[in-house]
Structures are given as structure tokens and as C-alpha cells.
Amino acid sequence: ARLRVLAIELASAGGIGLALIALLVRATLRRGLAPLAQISDLASQLDAEHLDARFPHSGLPAELAPIAARLNDLVARLQDAFARERRFSADVAHELRTPIAELHTLADVGQGIAPADAETAAFFRDAGAIARRMDGTVSALILLARCESGRQPAMRGPVDAGELLAGLCAAAKPVARARSVALENCVPKGWPCESDHDLLARLLRILLDNAVEYTGASGFVCLRAGEREITIANGPVALEQDDMPHLFERFWRKDSARSSDMHAGLGLALAAEIARLLDLRLTPELDASTLTFRIRFS
Secondary structure, eight states: OHHHHHHHHHHHHHHHHHHHHHHHHHHHHHHHHHHHHHHHHHHHHOOTTOTTOOOOOTTOOTTTHHHHHHHHHHHHHHHHHHHHHHHHHHHHHHHHHHHHHHHHHHHHHHHHHSOTTSHHHHHHHHHHHHHHHHHHHHHHHHHHHHHHHTOSOOOOEEEEHHHHHHHHHHHHHHHHHHTTOEEEEOOOTTOEEEEOHHHHHHHHHHHHHHHHHTSOTTOEEEEEEETTEEEEEEEOOOOOGGGGGGTTSTTOOOGGGTTOOSOOSOHHHHHHHHHHHTTOEEEEEEETTEEEEEEEOO
């Protein structure tokens, strides 16, 4: 009987000891791996807009300090590369503005002096149209660079988004009618929000023009308003789920749209940057053949 009691006591003490050891080991591992968790959390927050963050050196074990230093060097090189790319885009866009303006002026002058029925008049009209498209691309690049660098001011104030959309839809209806696209605006006038009027108008114009342009024949474009949210839906569209991560990339266009030179593929990239500048949440969704952009106001 005494042996049985002793065996029970030893088993109980051993079980309690093993439990305490397991808890101690877990606590020790958690404390020892805390610097790794901190590095992991910081790495998950890094993106193209937050490359100024650096991994901490203080408090790290001697084995992790060199890794943090190498990661900081890598992030610094990435930050320099992104800065050079943005400066290059902005510099090229600025340098192109003057020759494009000169080309536009020469096309207008040539069109004015050429006979109306001559082939040269059509030539100058085409040259002027090309100059206008190039000027639009350059202007988009400049605004994109200003938004990315934080140099684009945003003057916030009360904006009637419903009235703004009504004007944009009135301007887009002729194009929609020519493409046999039904354009429906269900956003009532007097729908208030707090934003920059001009930048918000540019954002909504990009999304609306994109919806009208890339909707198939006999399709639809529908604008609706919810609780602090505006949605722009259009369909049918020639998109797949694999295309969704590329929508906001610069110069990306669906293969079927590359046959047209009317678009450079900067509109949605610029829309994303304007939304970020205005603290708006811009989310694309694809359901079957219907593409919906949700604009969430803070």
C-alpha cells in the first residue's frame, strides 16, 4: 500500500514537474523568439509606400543583429531604386511637355492653313490628336509622380459627390450611347462627403471613363451610393480573376485592349494613388463578367 501511494505521489510530482518544464520552455522560447516576431511584423508592413521603416538593432541577440543590418541595407537600396524610378518618370514627363506642346501648336497651325479637302488637313488633324493623347499621358505621369512623392496638395472640404457624378455622367453619355452602353446614375444630388473637389472629380472621371470604354457592346454601367460608399459597376468585361492583381499596375492593359493606342494604361494606377492621397479605400471586385469598384469614404 505504501509503495502504491509512493508511486502515485511520484507520478503526480513527475506530471506536475513536466507541466512546469513545458510552461518554462514555452515561456523561454517565446521570450527568445520575440525579436524574430518583431522583425516579422515589421517586414509584413513594408511596401512601396513605407520603405522608410528600418529594423531595430537595439535589444536583438548577437545572432540576429547582422540579419537586421543586412535587411536594413536591402530596404535602403529598394528605397533608393523606387526614388530613382519616380524621379525618372517625373523628369521624363516634364521634359516631354515642351516638345508635345510645340507639336500640338504646329498641328493646329498646319490644320488652319491647309485646304479643308486636302489630305494634309487630315494629316494635321491626326498629328493634333496624337499630340493630345501624348499630353494626357504626360499629365497623368506628372500627377502620379506628385501623388507618390507627397507633393500633391489635397484641399479638403465639403463636396456634393452626387452633383459631381451627375456632371460626369452627362459628359460620358454620348460616348456610352455610341458604344450601345446603358449608363445609369443612381447617386442622388446632395450626397455629401469630405474631400478635395478636383482630385475626387479626377478619380471618379477615371473610373467612369474606364467603365464606359471597357464595357462590351449592349452592356451597362451603373453608379450607386450606399452608407459612406459609392460603387461603379460595369459589364460585361473581358477580365478574369487572375487579372485583378494587375489592375492598378502602371501601363498594364488586357491583351485584347493592346490593339488600341487610345490608352496608355495609367488611369487606374493614377486612381489608386489619388484614393490613397484622399484617404479613400478603392477596392475592385469581379463577379462573373461584372467589374465593380467600391469607393469607401472614411
